[in-house]
Amino acid sequence: MIEMTDVTKTFVLRRRTGRGPRRERTPVRAVDGVTFTVDRGEFLGYLGPNGAGKSTTIKMLTGILTPTSGRIRVAGLDPSRARTTLARRIGVVFGQRTTLWWDLPLKDSLTLVRRLYRVEEHAYRTRLAELTALLELEPFLATPVRQLSLGQRMRGDLAAALLHDPELLVLDEPTIGLDVVSKATVRGFLARLNAERGTTILLTTHDLGDIERLCRRVMIIDHGRPAFDGDLAALRRAAGADRQLIVELAAPVPPVELDGVEVTGVEGPRQTLRLPDGANAASVVASLAARYEIRDIALRETGIEEIVARLYRGDQELSTPVSP
Incomplete structure (x- = not known):
């Protein structure tokens, strides 16, 4: 579904030098030689700190930006050359932006989306009924978008992105700001x-609960370069x-x-x-039970949030290379 081969994207920053009109041009490489593939049916979590290159990657995959170098194919198409054709085969949701019409009822917004994508009437009605049931849209279909809660609007945006039954869904922070119930629904x-x-599905998020509950594969990008590609178990092993x-x-x-076991803390009877x-x-x-009387016991693993936070801060380096 997605092929990226040695893709780079360089922006030029212009900064004023001194008091005159002269500006200094400074190239900044936001994406630096990224190569990866995503098979059909995969659910990939795409992670990285702010400024790592996640949004730039998404914009290149959807045809909004053109790569400086390298090769990109999405559903067999070059996104920057076949943007309109590709738009009919993918859906995109940006958590902090809406594709809905602010003053129209949600259902009218979805009707306009249907016409933009030229979805046949019978297919639209069938798909809308399915999405309404799955996303629990019925109570607020007649409500203007501006009056929807954040969780309701996000469900409306998901419906809009899926009305034309896309092969690929790209999500950028889809649960940002949502309450616990809305997150669970999404x-x-x-x-x-x-x-x-x-x-x-390609998901970028800072909510690592999304990653743990949804993604079978995780890719971490940092300073424009891939730092890890694998499943969560492999990430835990790689990060030690x-x-x-x-x-x-x-x-x-x-x-x-005990052989091979290190005691890191003792508080009275608790070790x-x-x-x-x-x-x-x-x-x-x-x-332990053969040598001591045990009253209680618990096993604790380092959470994925702590692991990724360590990597972002540079406290810890991966002990294994990025998977091909």
């Missing part, structure tokens, strides 16, 4: 769309994410001694143990 809909219809065993014993004892990579937690617990 996430459930996207998971179902991908699983049941096989729609390819810790697993910790919190054990509450019947009574305080000196730090426990925190760092498990080595690949260690079997059940075996460690069995060894």
Whole structure:
């Protein structure tokens, strides 16, 4: 569905030097030699800190921007040369912008979208009924867009992006600012769309809950270059994410001694143990139980948010290279 080969995008910043009209031209490479593919039916989470090149990548994939160099194909088309044709085969949702008409009722906005995409009347009615049920649009179809809550508007934008039944859905921060209930509705809909219809989805977000609940594959971009490509389990391994065993014993004892296990904290009867990579937690617990009386136990893994935050800050480097 998506092919990017050694793609770069360079912008030129013009800055005034001194008091005169002269301006200095400074090239800035927003995307720097990005190569990746996305198969049909994949759900890819595309992550990176602000300024990493995510939005620039999306704009090149949708034909809004032309790459400085490299090759891009989306659904077999060159986005910048076949933008109108491609628009009929993809859907795009920007969380901080709407494609709906502000003063029109939601249903009228969707009718206009239908005419823009030239969706046949019967197909439109069938698709609208399906989206209305899945996104729970019925209570506010007659409400002007300006009166919708953020969650309702986002569901309306999703419906507008999917009326023409696109092969690829590109989402930029689709859950930004949404409450817990609205997020759950949007996430459930996207998971179902991908699983049941096989729609390819590319998701950029700073809400890592979206990634954990939806994406089978994660790609991290930093300073315009890919830093990681794989699943969440591989990301945890590559980042050397810790697993910790919190054990509450019947009574305080000196730090426990087990081969390969490091005690990182002792608070009375409670001890925190760092498990080595690949260690079997059940075996460690069995060894502990054979030597100590255990009252309670919990296994804690480093959260995906903490892992990605470390990478963004540069506190930690990936221990394995980017997947091809």
